[in-house]
């Protein structure tokens with residue numbers, strides 16, 4: 001992962017929100033029109049009701065941090081989304097025409113019954129909360145992001161996992177036509193991630209559909225992603241199409257790419273450095289002075305007990 005200083009985003013590179021939103025609305029309309037033409041005379045695909053920039057009805061979450069959220073223009077213009085680009089300023093532009101509707105998420109493996117959810121029905125499975133979380137990227141920058149979603153445990157409980165479900169594996173869409181990055185060998189595509197079952201069931205683990213009160217912008221992982229605030233950002237996998245319940249530690253994209261740099265657990269830990277970067281401090285987007293990184297990204301009171309007895313230097 002490359003590092004660029006967030007505060008170096010020249011203001012000329014940041015599209016004002018009003019212009020950006022208008023363009024997105026125009027592009028969404030144009031895409032739908034194009035899709036309608038393409039399907040004329042063929043099988044009709046019913047469009048999802050919820051599309052980009054839809055306002056969501058939410059309640060406030062007691063699990064939110066009281067810190068001030070990072071401005072939306074930074075959250076939506078400085079992204080890691082390698083399926084679009086390895087350049088952090090690339091995904092905002094390159095994801096404009098990304099089709100998030102219709103979109104389904106398949107759930108399978110060690111559960112009572114496998115299912116395919118339309119993303120709209122998945123979104124309605126539990127009440128949506130505003131959850132303001134810190135996000136700490138392994139590259140040394142951090143943000144505070146007002147996500148919208150519900151605890152993944154709501155879905156898992158409904159699926160009734162069997163005793164064979166030890167881990168959960170998540171998979172991002174594979175579509176080289178839409179993801180130019182998947183034509184390169186930078187990662188072994190599709191992007192996959194995984195959690196131990198107790199981590200997946202932890203109330204902080206968020207099945208995420210929005211940010212700043214609206215459906216997710218494409219560059220932030222529309223239409224549905226995971227956010228795990230006590231782990232480095234790369235565990236928070238975007239644009240998910242598949243959730244599998246398995247009895248083995250799932251292979252993950254970054255662990256496969258560089259196992260000595262990215263462990264399966266990847267809990268934020270200021271005492272265990274990445275081979276190339278210290279993890280002791282971080283730069284909050286919009287701030288100049290670095291701040292100390294907190295164990296488990298400051299969520300230790302809630303999650304430290306998950307790792308009792310584990311050597312976190314070995315299980316990095």
Ligand code: MTE
Nearest residue numbers: 079080081082172191220233234236237238
């Ligand atoms: N998910 C997929 N599918 N592809 C990616 O490249 N990047 C990860 C994570 N999820 C990534 C992904 C990394 S490295 C980070 S830091 C976060 O997404 C960034 O999320 P954001 O762009 O919404 O801030």
